[in-house]
Amino acid sequence: MKIFISADIEGVAGVVTPQHGQPGNAEYERARRLMTEEVNAAIAGAFDGGASAVLVNDSHGPMVNLLPDALDPRAELILGRPKPTSMFAGLDGDFAAAFCTGYHSGAGQHGVLSHTINGFAFAAIRVNGIDCAEATLYGAYAGSLGVPVALLTGDDRLQAQCAPLFPGVRTAVVKHALGQRAARALSPQSACALIRATAEHAVRNLADCRPFVIPGPHRLEIDLNSVALADLAETIPVATRIAPRSVAFAADTMRAVIGWINTISAMSATLR
Template identity: 60%
Template sequence: MKLYICADIEGVAGVVKSEQCSPGNTEYERARRLMTEEVNAAVEGGLAAGANEIVVNDAHGPMTNLLPELLHPAAELILGKPKPLNMFAGLTKDFDAVLCIGHHAAAGGFGVLAHTTNGFAFRAVRINGRALGEPGIYGAYAGSLGVPVALISGDDRCANENRELFPQAEMVVVKSALGSNAARNLPLQSARQVIREGTTRALERLGSLKPFIIESPFELEFELNHGALADLAEALPPARRIDARRVQLPAASLADVIGWMNAISAMSAFLR
C-alpha cells in the first residue's frame, strides 16, 4: 500500500494563533513539533494497516516546517517551495490513498485560522460555482488521478465542511473551534491516538473509498479580499473580470485550477 500524507499546521491540536504558524518565534517552534508528532501518528496508523511506502509533503507556508530528525523513519519527506502542485506535490496515480493532517476550514468559515491557501488573498475559491477549501480543491485533484482521500484531521468545522465531499473518509476532530483564534483541544496524546486509530480504520476499508470527482468543464472563480488584487489578476491574459473583487480564469484541468490559485497567491505578495 502506497500512502500520501499532506501535512498542514492550522488544524493541529494546540495551534490556535497565527504566530504559531509563522517562523521566527518560540510558539512556532513548539507548533512545528506538534505538527510533526501528528504526522507521525498518521504514519504509525498507516504502517499498522499495511502501508509499505509513505510519502509526506510539508504543505504549510514556507513548507519547511516538519522536523526531519523527529519524523518517523518509515516516511519520505517532501520539503520546500515553490514545487509542482504545491500542497499535493509528488502525488501520482499509483498512490492508494491520501491523508490530510492538520487541515482547517475554508476562507469565510468559522473554524480556527480558517482560510483558503492565502488568507490575505482569497475570500473564496469556487469551482463550478461551489466554494471549496484546501481539502476540497486538492482532494478533487487527487480524485482526478483516481486516488481517494481516506482521512482529514483538524477542527470540528473542517470536519463538517468536508464530510459531504468525502462521505466515506474518516473525519478526525482534534479540537473544537470557539472562534478564529480559540479552540477546545484534545490532550495531545489523545489527538495523536485518534489520528493513529482513524488512519488504520480508514485504510482497512480502502476498497470501499471512492475518489472525489468534479466533472469538467471547470468554471474557476476567485473572490479576492482586495480590489487591487483583482486588478492584478485581471492583467493575466486569459482572465475575465466579473466585478470589483471577482475574477474568472480558464481551467482545462484541476491541475490548472491549482496553478492559477497559486499564481494569484504569489502575486498578492506585491500588495502586502
C-alpha cells in the same frame, strides 16, 4: 500499498493563533513539533493498517515546517517551495489514498484559522460553483488521478465542510472551534492516539472510499480581499473580471485550477 500525506498546521491540536504558523517565534517552534507528532501518528496508523510505503508532503506556508530528524524514518518527506501541485506535490495515480492532516475549513467559514491557500489574498474560491477549502481543491485534484481522500484531521468545522465530499473518509477531530482563533482541543497525546487509530481504520477500510471528482471543464472564480488584488489578478491575459473584487478563469483540469490559484497567491505578495 502507498499512502500520501499532505501535512498542514492550522488544524493541529493546540494551534489557535497566526503566530503558530509563522516562523521566527517560540509559538511556531512549539506548533511545528506538534505538527510533526501528529504526522508521525498518521504514518504509524497507515503502516498499522497495512501500508507498504508513505510519502509526506510539507504543505504549510514555507513548506519547511516538519522536523526531518523527528519524523518516522519509515516515511519519505517532501520539503520546500515552489513545487508542482504545491500541497499535493508528489501525488500520482499509484497511491492507494491521500491523507490530509492538520487541515482546516475554508475562507469565510467558521473554523480555527480558516482560510483558503492565502488568507491575505483570497476571500473565497469556487470551482464550478463549489465553495472550496484547501481539502476541496486538492481532494478534487487527487480524485482526478483516481485517488480518494481517506483521512481528514483537524477541527470540527473542517469535518462539517469537507467530510461530506469524500465518500468513505475517516475523520479525526482533534479540536472544536470556539472562534477563528480559539478552540477546545484534545491533549497532544490524545490527539495523536486518535489520529493513529483513525488512520489505521482508514487504511483497513479503503474499499469504502471513492475519489471526489469535480467534472470538467472547470470554471474557477476567485473573490479577492481588495479591489487592488483583483486589479493585479486581471493583468493575467486569460483572466476575466466578473466583479470589482472577483476574477474568473477557464481550466481544463484541476491541476490547472491549482496552478492559477497559486500564481495569484504568489503575485499578491507585491501588494503586501
